[in-house]
Amino acid sequence: MATVTPPAVSGPSAAPAPAPAAAPVETIDGFQLVIEALKLNGLDTIYGLPGIPITDLTRRAQADGLRVLAFRHEQNAGYAASIAGFLTQKPGICLTVSAPGFLNGLNALAHATTNCFPMILISGSSEREIVDLQQGDYEEMDQLAVAKPVCKAAFRVLHAEDIGVGIARAIRSAVSGRPGGVYLDLPAKLFAQSVEAVAGRASLIKVVDPAPRQVPAADAIRRAVDLLKGAKKPLIVLGKGAAYAQADADIKALVERTGIPYLPMSMAKGLLPDTHEQCASAARSFVLPAADVVLLIGARLNWLLSHGKGKTWGGKSSKDWGGQKFIQVDISPIEADSNVKIDAPVVGDIASCVSALLKEVNAGWTRPPAEWTGAVHDKKTANVAKMAETLAKDPQPMNFHSALNVVRDIVKANPDAMLVNEGANALDFTRSIVDMYKPRKRIDVGTWGIMGIGMGYCVAAAVETKQQVIAIEGDSAFGFSGMEVETICRYELPVCIVVMNNNGVYKGTDKDPTGRDPAPTVFVKGARYDRIAEAFGGVGVNATTPAELRRAMEEAIRSRRPTLINAVIDETAGTESGRITSLNPSAAKKK
Numbered sequence: 001m002a003t004v005t006p007p008a009v010s011g012p013s014a015a016p017a018p019a020p021a022a023a024p025v026e027t028i029d030g031f032q033l034v035i036e037a038l039k040l041n042g043l044d045t046i047y048g049l050p051g052i053p054i055t056d057l058t059r060r061a062q063a064d065g066l067r068v069l070a071f072r073h074e075q076n077a078g079y080a081a082s083i084a085g086f087l088t089q090k091p092g093i094c095l096t097v098s099a100p101g102f103l104n105g106l107n108a109l110a111h112a113t114t115n116c117f118p119m120i121l122i123s124g125s126s127e128r129e130i131v132d133l134q135q136g137d138y139e140e141m142d143q144l145a146v147a148k149p150v151c152k153a154a155f156r157v158l159h160a161e162d163i164g165v166g167i168a169r170a171i172r173s174a175v176s177g178r179p180g181g182v183y184l185d186l187p188a189k190l191f192a193q194s195v196e197a198v199a200g201r202a203s204l205i206k207v208v209d210p211a212p213r214q215v216p217a218a219d220a221i222r223r224a225v226d227l228l229k230g231a232k233k234p235l236i237v238l239g240k241g242a243a244y245a246q247a248d249a250d251i252k253a254l255v256e257r258t259g260i261p262y263l264p265m266s267m268a269k270g271l272l273p274d275t276h277e278q279c280a281s282a283a284r285s286f287v288l289p290a291a292d293v294v295l296l297i298g299a300r301l302n303w304l305l306s307h308g309k310g311k312t313w314g315g316k317s318s319k320d321w322g323g324q325k326f327i328q329v330d331i332s333p334i335e336a337d338s339n340v341k342i343d344a345p346v347v348g349d350i351a352s353c354v355s356a357l358l359k360e361v362n363a364g365w366t367r368p369p370a371e372w373t374g375a376v377h378d379k380k381t382a383n384v385a386k387m388a389e390t391l392a393k394d395p396q397p398m399n400f401h402s403a404l405n406v407v408r409d410i411v412k413a414n415p416d417a418m419l420v421n422e423g424a425n426a427l428d429f430t431r432s433i434v435d436m437y438k439p440r441k442r443i444d445v446g447t448w449g450i451m452g453i454g455m456g457y458c459v460a461a462a463v464e465t466k467q468q469v470i471a472i473e474g475d476s477a478f479g480f481s482g483m484e485v486e487t488i489c490r491y492e493l494p495v496c497i498v499v500m501n502n503n504g505v506y507k508g509t510d511k512d513p514t515g516r517d518p519a520p521t522v523f524v525k526g527a528r529y530d531r532i533a534e535a536f537g538g539v540g541v542n543a544t545t546p547a548e549l550r551r552a553m554e555e556a557i558r559s560r561r562p563t564l565i566n567a568v569i570d571e572t573a574g575t576e577s578g579r580i581t582s583l584n585p586s587a588a589k590k591k
C-alpha cells in the first residue's frame, strides 16, 4: 500500500520544538477502489481484454482474488458478460481499453440492452481535456456520448472519491426494473489518483436491494385472471424474461394448475421440460392462430412473435389482428400496446406477478375445455410422429436432422449441460429438435438473431455454472468468435463445440454467376474446423456419420476436455435464412 507523509507544519516561533514524527497516512488508488467496489457488491468475475489504461486493473484484480477471463476480442468478452448477467441476475462485467476496444465491446452492450440482460461495460478512456478539445490523444474518443444511444444508462467517474457512487449507480441501472446494458467510463487519470485509504474505503457503497421487487396491483391481477377464466382456447407464452426471473417453481405451478397449453420462446425452453404434456411447441402454428386469450409472461410481442398479428395469429393479411385478447406480464409499464392492444397489462417483476396470479388460481378454477386441450394434443402428437420419422433416417451424407438426433439424445442424457446455439439452419433445427429439460440451459442468438455470441457464451456458461457446455454452431456463425477456442483451451473449460459444417451460410452450393469468385455465401469446401482445437491443445474430431458424432460427444462429456467436432453436413440440406425466409426482401417479393 502506498503511503504519503503529510508536509510538516511550520510553527510561528523562531526555534520550534522538534515536531513529533507524523504517522504516515495510508492511501488507496483508483485501481484498488474499483476492485474493492466490485468485490463489495459480489461482482467477482471480469470478462475482458487488457491494454492501456486497464492492464494493471486486470493484473491487480486477479491478484486480489477476482476471476479475470482474458479474451482474444472484446466483442466475445462482452457477450460473455451479457450472458453471465442473464444467468446470475448480477451485472456481467466486461472490461476494455479505450476507443477501439470500447467499440469492440459496444456491440455486446447493445445486445445486452436489447435482450434485457444486466451488464456493465467498463472501458478505460483517454485524457478528457485532450479528448474534448479533439487534440488527437492516444485512442481519442468521446466514449460516453457514443455509448449512450445503445445502453440503458451511461456514467463517467472523474474523481477517485466518486468510484463507489459510480459503480453503485451502474449496478442499480443494470439490474433494476427492466435489466440492460450500462456503460461506465473510467479515464486513465482516475486509476492513478490516490485518496486517504479510510475515507476512500468509506466512500464505497454496498448496494442494498439492487433490483427491488415490483409488486403488481391487485386490480390488474384480477382483471387478468377474469379474462383468462372466460377463455375457451387459452394459451401461455413464456419468454426469456420468465427464464431470467428464476421463479421456476411458481411458473411451473401456474402452468400446471391452470392446465393451459404453453409455448416457450427459445431461451424459455426447459422452464418446464419440453416433453411436458402441456407443451405446445410442436403445435406452434396451430395454437397461435387458434388461441382466444394469450397470457404473455416475460415475452414481448416483437418480430419473434410476429408482432402479435398477421397470418401467424390468424389475421387475414400480414398486418391484421387475429382477434386474440392479450394479458401481458412485464416489468416495463410501457411495453403494453407496443404492437397490438393489451387487454390486461400486469406490471411488475415476473416473480411477484406470477406469485400473485397463482394465488388467484385456486379451488374455483376450471381447466380449459377438453375440446381445446385435446385438439392441441392431437396436433402435437401428429407433428412429433412426423418428426420422429425424419429423425430416424440415416442419409449419406449426414444432414441436420440425423446429426441433431444425436445431440437430442446427448442433451437428454445430460440435462444439466448448457446448450449454446447459433447459426440459421443450425439454430432453427436445433431449437425444434433438441428438447430442453431444465431452466436457463439453452442460450442463443436472442432478440436480434445475432451471429457471434457462440464462444463468448461458452466461456461464461462454463465459468458461471461449472457445467458441461455443448455448443451447436453453424460454420458461418462459428467464424465470428472462433479464435476464442484458444481462450476455452487456455482456461481448460468443459466445452464441446459442434460445428455443423455445410460449407457456408445456409448452404454450400451457391455459385458466382460470372464464374470469377466464390459466391458470397460459401466457404472453403471440406474445411477442417476440428484442427483449430488441436492447434491449442484441445481435442479435434472430424465426424462424417451420426455414430462418429455420438462417440465424439460422449467422449468430450466424459473427459470434460475442450473439444471441437467438425460435423460434416450435406451442403444442400439447409434452406435460405433458415426459418425466417419471409424476412428476406427478394423472397418476400417472390410471394
Ligand SMILES: Cc1ncc(C[n+]2csc(CCOP(=O)(O)OP(=O)(O)O)c2C)c(N)n1
Pocket: 422, 423, 424, 425, 426, 427, 449, 450, 451, 452, 473, 474, 475, 476, 477, 478, 500, 502, 504, 505, 506, 507, 574, 578
Ligand atoms: C452479426 C451478424 N451478421 C450477419 C448476420 C446474418 N446471418 C444470419 S444467419 C448467418 C449465418 C448462417 O450460416 P451458418 O451459421 O453456417 O448456419 P447454417 O444455416 O448454414 O446452418 C448470417 C451471416 C447475423 N445474423 N448477425
Ligand SMILES: [Mg+2]
Pocket: 474, 475, 476, 500, 501, 502, 503, 504, 505, 506, 507
Ligand atoms: Mg452453414
